[in-house]
Amino acid sequence: MIEDILTGIPLGFFLSFMIGPVFFVLIETSITKGFRAAMSFDFGVVLADIFFIAVAYFSSYRLIQSIKDDPALFIFGGIIMFTYGLITFLKLRKAHRNIDTDEEVAELIKKDYLSLFIKGFLLNFINIGVLGFWLAIIIAFGPKLDMETSRMAVFFSAVLGAYLFTDIGKVLLAKQLRRKLTPTNILKVKKVSSILLVIFGLVLMLQGWFPKEKEFVKETLEKIEEKAQ
Incomplete structure (x- = not known):
């Protein structure tokens, strides 16, 4: 058991620093809304991971292989992510005109833990590449x-535990920036986050439109598998 735990911990640490939409939204949430809000979001992300792990483990290998490479799912997920990021950005542009009002500032930092939890789950869930990642881990x-x-x-509990522990450290570090927040800075942070969601949405759609160009994902997974052997 100890060996399985020690094997999973480095993978969880690596997973926490994978650059993607979840990474940036977690940091943005921590900076603008605080520790509890960021962890609510993160718990939603982890729940989606648990769901994908269960699907990859209990489902047919051939079924998962066909699903994870289905261009339509990448396009669908990319459209949702792109649309969400674009709508958020447009709302923030509109909010910028009234940035000095107390009501607008309160709305920008409004905390709704359940909504953040759902947001974390959905943001991770629509990225079908995550399913492919967990399938590769199971294979490796x-x-x-x-x-x-x-x-x-035990292994996956160690992976997700290390992931959460590392994320707590990232959230606490990002939280220190809250002291320098002004209404204008809040808008800038959220705008950057929304722009990144638009970019990642486009990347997902491109992976669906040009399936052969998804080699960077496969190469990463193959390297993980080779190291495990």
Whole structure:
């Protein structure tokens, strides 16, 4: 068991620093809304990961292989992410005109933990590439764990535990920037986050439109698998 835990911890740490929409939105949420809000978002992300791990583990290998490479799912997820980022950016541009009003500032830093939890889940869930990532991890590490349910549960618990622990550190560091927040700075941080969502949405759509160009994902997963062997 100890060996399985020690194997999972480095992977969780690596996962926490993978650059993607979740990474930037987590930092933005921490800076603008604080620790509890950021962790509510992060718990939603982890729930989506747990869902994908369960699907990858209990479903047919061929089924998952066909789903994770389906261009339509990449396009669909990319459109949702792109649209959400664009709408958020346009709302922020409109808010900029009334930035000095107390009501507008309160709206910018409004905390709704349940909504943030759902946002974290959905933002991770619509990225079908995450399913492919967890499938690759199961393929790479599963044989070493003899595909035993108990050992797999310990391993993935260690991965997600290390992921959450590392994220707590990132959130606490980002939170320190709140002292320098002004209404204008809040808008800038949220605008950058929304622009990044638009970019990541476009990247997802391009992966669907040009399936052969998804090699960077596959190469990363292959490197992880090679290191595990």
